[in-house]
Amino acid sequence: MTVTDVAIVGVGKIARDQHVPAIEASGDFRLAATVSRSGGVDGVDNFATLDALLAARPDIPAISFCNPPQVRYAGARAALEAGRHVMLEKPPGASLSEVHDLAALAEARGLTLQATWHSRHAASVAAAKAFLAGRRIRLVRIDWKEDVRVWHPGQQWIWQAGGLGVFDPAINAFSILTEILPVPVHVTAAELRFPVNCETPIAAEVEMAGPRGERVLAALDFLHEGDPMWRQVVETDAGTLTLDQGGAIMSVDGGAQQGEAWSAPGIEGEYPSLYARFAELLAARTCEVDLRPMVLVADAFTLGRRVDAPAFVDPALAGDR
């Protein structure tokens, strides 16, 4: 089996928690280099800039971008122009227009671009999709609630324009929703609560509809204390599906749980599956860029009414002020 050298750009929380272990466990990839100004991975070649990596290591054919979405575009474009295949952590960029540009470039150059949605690779998503196929959807209730102080400590970019705020986790819910539903849905209304000192929302409610009166009600909250709630409940004409723990486990009509519960979200399986998919795309030299989750987020921002919320100060950064 061929092992492909891959470089990681942006060695932050998601890279250390997920990408590096997934690559180390993969038979398809080897971590050949990193780009980070604040330190790389022990024993792996680190570069201060992407330009330095591209110049020094023409032998590395694939680059995985784990840096914040606001600074993703220039690097991804440079990598594609240098003939490298690209994987993008979610969300794939700060704007839809920039990702359309990257996708067109990758297609034109015959390179692989993968816009990843790790939650689609959670253990029970495929089973949920199979259950819903052919059923009539009535109502989907999404609760996506977590404590940002626990799950995103010190991540200032999430509060800056383009960082999406509570939609950074909620886009995971939307990535599952668009994968499992047998019908398209579109945003009809939203209310977004912006802390008065932040550029992105800390909570939101989003309403969507399908072509046959299907309804989706999403409640998103970044100040939810205790155990996170990453759940969607789908009422159909033939049973109610509960997909819980971010897609890891499911049950029907309150019956026995299927799937694999986890202790830390996504650690068991999602990212290894993403890299296995990346290997398939590389072998086929094709792209996978499904922007539907990001379109729903953009629609919520466009349609959403804005409401002020109290100022938010990240405890992990409070000492800096």
Next chain:
Amino acid sequence: MTVTDVAIVGVGKIARDQHVPAIEASGDFRLAATVSRSGGVDGVDNFATLDALLAARPDIPAISFCNPPQVRYAGARAALEAGRHVMLEKPPGASLSEVHDLAALAEARGLTLQATWHSRHAASVAAAKAFLAGRRIRLVRIDWKEDVRVWHPGQQWIWQAGGLGVFDPAINAFSILTEILPVPVHVTAAELRFPVNCETPIAAEVEMAGPRGERVLAALDFLHEGDPMWRQVVETDAGTLTLDQGGAIMSVDGGAQQGEAWSAPGIEGEYPSLYARFAELLAARTCEVDLRPMVLVADAFTLGRRVDAPAFVDPALAGDR
């Protein structure tokens, strides 16, 4: 030559000012019916609801939607499901997701769906595109400034979520921009000024970038008094193009003006050209749904910083309060 019967849904300002005269002047279409709760067009069959029209007039193969974008989707979907071809006034809907849904349905049914951008049919847009082809773009300055009290009197929907506010006219600028530029651009930053009593912005600044450092700076203002300013100036490596009066006239390096100036915007040519294009699409049984202008708007809402602006009261509605 075949004349196609067309019905108009929503007999408001844009229908009376543009669609009805364009259809009357067209050799391709005949206005066969309207749907309006507040009165139709003299001598033309009027229905109170779209459902009534669809049931009573199976002989009308094409429907042109001129109603506000927030209520567009259900009707357009019903029309397509009833096997009718559909033209959508700009913006084509209140959300990107709903237009994607309509486009997929039209494709699946082999029907024509045209998401129109009337400003692309302005007299000098094609010449501007030809001028810019092969040139290196440096900077585009867009000034899109008009008095909403003059151009949108009493149009409450424009201030309601999904109505886009100042982006309702500015999407015309973006439709021209995406048509004439030889490179893609993406939104990098925006500032949106929301009147404290409105759900949509009354002014905005939007910055965009291209892959080679091309820059776009757009200044949008809905409180601009006097003559409207609908202008984009494109600085290139070989001359500066000024496209003015919403695309009607152009000049290069301050030289002589080309194109046809108008007294009332768009009245001479844009809508007749839209309907001529609709006829071509019907003959070819194809769709034309280019959502790039709307993606740029959605990106500006998603990325944009929000700033409060003074309350705005439409003088045409002030008597109602």
